[in-house]
Amino acid sequence: MALALLALAGCQIAGEAPTATTQTGANGEDVDFVTNAYQLIMFDREEGALATSEAMDPQVRALAAKMVTDANQLAAKLGPLAAAEGIRPPDILRYSLRIRLGHMRIQNGLDFDRTFVDDQIASHQEAISMHEMMAGSAGSPALRQLAQEAGSIVRGNLRQLQALQLEMMRR
Amino acid sequence: MRAVQARRKVAIGRELTCRKSLTIPCMVAGLASLSATGTRAQEVEPNEYTPLPAGTNLFLDYYIYEHLGKFSFGDGPTLKKDTGSEVNVAVARYVHYSEIFGHPAGYEVYQVFGSIADTSIGGQHLNNAFGAQNLALAGFFWPYANQQDHQYFAVAGWLYPPTGTYDPHVVINLGDNRWRGDLQFGWSQALGSHFSYDIGEDTMFYADNTNAFPGHQTLSQDPTYRLQAFVNWRWTPGFQTSFGYEGFFGGVQQLDRTQNGMKTDEHRLRVTGSYFITPALQVLLELNHDVAVSGGFKQDLGATLRVLFAF
Numbered sequence: 451m452a453l454a455l456l457a458l459a460g461c462q463i464a465g466e467a468p469t470a471t472t473q474t475g476a477n478g479e480d481v482d483f484v485t486n487a488y489q490l491i492m493f494d495r496e497e498g499a500l501a502t503s504e505a506m507d508p509q510v511r512a513l514a515a516k517m518v519t520d521a522n523q524l525a526a527k528l529g530p531l532a533a534a535e536g537i538r539p540p541d542i543l544r545y546s547l548r549i550r551l552g553h554m555r556i557q558n559g560l561d562f563d564r565t566f567v568d569d570q571i572a573s574h575q576e577a578i579s580m581h582e583m584m585a586g587s588a589g590s591p592a593l594r595q596l597a598q599e600a601g602s603i604v605r606g607n608l609r610q611l612q613a614l615q616l617e618m619m620r621r
Numbered sequence: 622m623r624a625v626q627a628r629r630k631v632a633i634g635r636e637l638t639c640r641k642s643l644t645i646p647c648m649v650a651g652l653a654s655l656s657a658t659g660t661r662a663q664e665v666e667p668n669e670y671t672p673l674p675a676g677t678n679l680f681l682d683y684y685i686y687e688h689l690g691k692f693s694f695g696d697g698p699t700l701k702k703d704t705g706s707e708v709n710v711a712v713a714r715y716v717h718y719s720e721i722f723g724h725p726a727g728y729e730v731y732q733v734f735g736s737i738a739d740t741s742i743g744g745q746h747l748n749n750a751f752g753a754q755n756l757a758l759a760g761f762f763w764p765y766a767n768q769q770d771h772q773y774f775a776v777a778g779w780l781y782p783p784t785g786t787y788d789p790h791v792v793i794n795l796g797d798n799r800w801r802g803d804l805q806f807g808w809s810q811a812l813g814s815h816f817s818y819d820i821g822e823d824t825m826f827y828a829d830n831t832n833a834f835p836g837h838q839t840l841s842q843d844p845t846y847r848l849q850a851f852v853n854w855r856w857t858p859g860f861q862t863s864f865g866y867e868g869f870f871g872g873v874q875q876l877d878r879t880q881n882g883m884k885t886d887e888h889r890l891r892v893t894g895s896y897f898i899t900p901a902l903q904v905l906l907e908l909n910h911d912v913a914v915s916g917g918f919k920q921d922l923g924a925t926l927r928v929l930f931a932f
Contacts, residue, residue, distance in 0.1 A: 466676055466719065496674070503769040504814075542676030549900050549931055552673045557858045558771050558811035565858065 468544040474536030479589040483597065484532045486580045487524070488539040490573050493547045494521040497554060501566055504559035510566060513610055517570065520603050524596075531592050547573075567615050574608040577601075666905060666927065667851045667863040667893060670775045670809035670819055672725030672763050673718045677931060683712035684926045685735075689918035692742045694882035695873075696915070703744035706918060710735025710754075710795075725763040732756055737793050750793045752786025755801065771811035777823075779803035789832045799840070800828040814855070821849040825872075838877050845872035845885040851893075859897035866890060867909075873916075884916035889923075903929040 470485040494517050501514030532539055543551060550569055557565070581601035585594055673679075687708035693699040714731035733754035740747040761777035781803075785796020805823035812818075825845040833840035851865040872885030890912055895905040907925040914920075 468676065500768060543674055545932065548674040548677045552677060552931065553858065553897075553900060555673065555768060556668050556671055557814070558817055558855065559814040560855050561858050562814070 466542045468540050468542050470532070470540055471538045472536050473538075476535045476537050477589045479584065479587040480535050480593055481537055483580065483584045483587075483589065483593055484528065484535075484537045484539055486576070487528055487600075489544050489547060490577050490580075491521045491525045491528070492540075492543055493551065493573055494518065494570070495525075496543075496551055497566060497569060500554055500559075501562070504554075504562040505566065507563050507614075509614060510563045513607070513614065514566065517607055520607065524600050524603075527596055527599075531590070531596060535590050535593070564618055567611055567618065571608065571611045571615060574604050574611060577604045578608065664867065665807065665819065665821055665849055665851075666907065667819055667853045667861065667865070667895070668809070668817070670773050670807040670821070671771075672727075672766055672773065672775075673931075675718055675720045675725070677718040679714075679716040679718075680930045680932065681712070681714040681716070681731075682928045683710075683714070685710050685712065686922075686924045687920050688922045689740075690921040691914070691919040693915050693917070693919070695880070695884055697882055700743040704742050706740035707738050708735070709738070721762060725766050726761065728758075728760045730756070730758050733795070735795070737795065740793055747793055748791040750786070750791070750795050752795045753784070754795045755781040755783055755785040755797065757781050771809075771817065773807075773809045775805075775807040775809075777803075777805040777807070779805065779823075779825075789834055789836045792834050797830060798832055799830040802826045817853045817855070819849070819851040819853070821847075823847050823849075827872075833876060840881075841875045841878075843871050843873045843884075846870045847885075851891075861895050863893045863895075864891070865893070882916060886913075886915040887911055887917065887919075888913045889920065901931040905929070 468485075468489070470481050470488065472481055498514040498518035498521065501511060502518075505511045505514060529539070542548070554562070554565065554569075578601060581597040581604065584597035585601070587594065685708070687706075689706040689708065690704065691699055691701050692704045710733050712731055712733045714729065716727060716729040718725065718727040720726060734752065736749065736751045738749040740749070757779060758781075759777055759779045761775055763773055763775050765772070765774040767773070779802060781801040783796060783798050783800055785794070785798075787794045787796035787798040789798070803823050803825040805821060807819065807821040809819045810817060823846075825847070827842040827844070830840040831837075847870070848868045849865065850867075851863045853861055853863040855861045867887075867889040869885040869887040874881050874883040888911065889909050891907055891909040893905055893907040895903055897903045905925070905927040907923075907927070909920070909923040909925075911920040
């Protein structure tokens with residue numbers, strides 16, 4: 451049984467990649483954008499899903515649910531555009547996001563609201579700089595357009611997160 | 622040629638001694654499989670049934686100390702005077718988390734190495750052993766993992782090929798010259814944000830050691846059943862304390878089809894504390910004590926220091 455599981459695990463590991471890959475020689479800026487966008491989408495989905503059961507503050511729950519919806523909508527648009535450019539998105543989280551998510555799992559909701567808001571502010575700030583970089587790049591016009599669209603949604607969510615953070619600090 | 626004949630005489634003499642009078646060394650042949658029980662990594666620490674995100678790697682380094690006191694021969698006498706052993710081992714362990722068919726899964730490998738020293742039973746001093754235990758390979762899978770409700774059911778399969786240091790002419794070895802396999806089931810659940818518990822059951826299966834002390838004897842062993850449980854309290858996001866129980870059952874040994882008085886009947890209490898120094902670096906300290914043992918050494922004091930690094 452152990453050998454069978456090891457063999458299966460080995461097959462799976464071969465496909466694990468924290469960065470997008472391309473076999474068509476896609477623009478490097480496009481590959482970076484798809485990598486970072488998918489990383490943040492996967493992270494927002496996982497952490498946002500935990501928030502629906504862990505968050506104590508109804509405002510945090512509501513915002514988490516909205517962010518999961520936003521992440522799903524962005525993923526639905528990004529997938530076909532990445533495929534059209536010959537880019538295969540990553541399928542595992544990069545190191546720093548894995549560590550953050552791992553802590554959320556083992557903490558069982560302890561101090562969840564504060565950790566979640568801090569995490570999401572960091573990931574939204576990273577997303578904004580990524581979108582700005584993509585918008586000014588010489589990459590795919592379709593991906594640049596998506597970066598602009600996503601940028602305004604992310605800014606709106608970031609403002610709400612920062613307001614929540616301020617409120618928590620005042621309590 | 623004389624030297625060869627002399628060694629043969631010694632070996633034959635040992636076999637006769639073992640068959641006729643069951644001296645202490647013969648009765649405790651296979652002792653290594655009982656001592657240093659804390660070094661088996663399917664002995665879980667708190668939260669080990671919680672899957673980490675796919676792609677996560679862990680490197681864990683353990684230092685384990687065991688001071689063994691009384692020795693009991695199954696249903697026979699218990700020896701206290703001039704009896705004991707000191708175990709000092711280190712463990713290097715690598716764990717990788719992945720996903721299979723959309724479920725959390727992973728594999729791991731670990732190696733134990735160190736020493737078992739100053740072993741005496743009833744005043745009879747036995748050999749010191751240095752070297753490595755069998756390599757351990759495992760695959761694990763979560764058929765059920767509910768992250769929202771913090772409920773996890775894990776299954777793990779372990780395999781121990783006979784790679785450990787082994788000399789059939791001495792009583793105590795770190796390796797045991799036989800294949801072993803273990804099937805483990807674990808359940809973990811959090812109730813609220815501070816309290817959680819872990820429960821595990823595993824069964825270890827043993828192939829025969831066909832070259833058991835004092836050479837060319839066959840050591841066979843019934844499966845060992847083990848229960849493990851922890852109740853955990855998380856004080857802060859990075860600091861947790863736990864109280865646990867570990868019980869071994871079964872594992873009756875036979876040497877050339879004659880029971881040698883050894884078995885795995887052991888009940889241990891465990892206390893642990895763990896702390897994240899950085900988000901990727903955790904230290905854990907465990908203290909443990911055997912409350913009852915039959916068919917082996919009783920551990921007066923055990924201590925484990927574990928350093929975990931996630932990458």
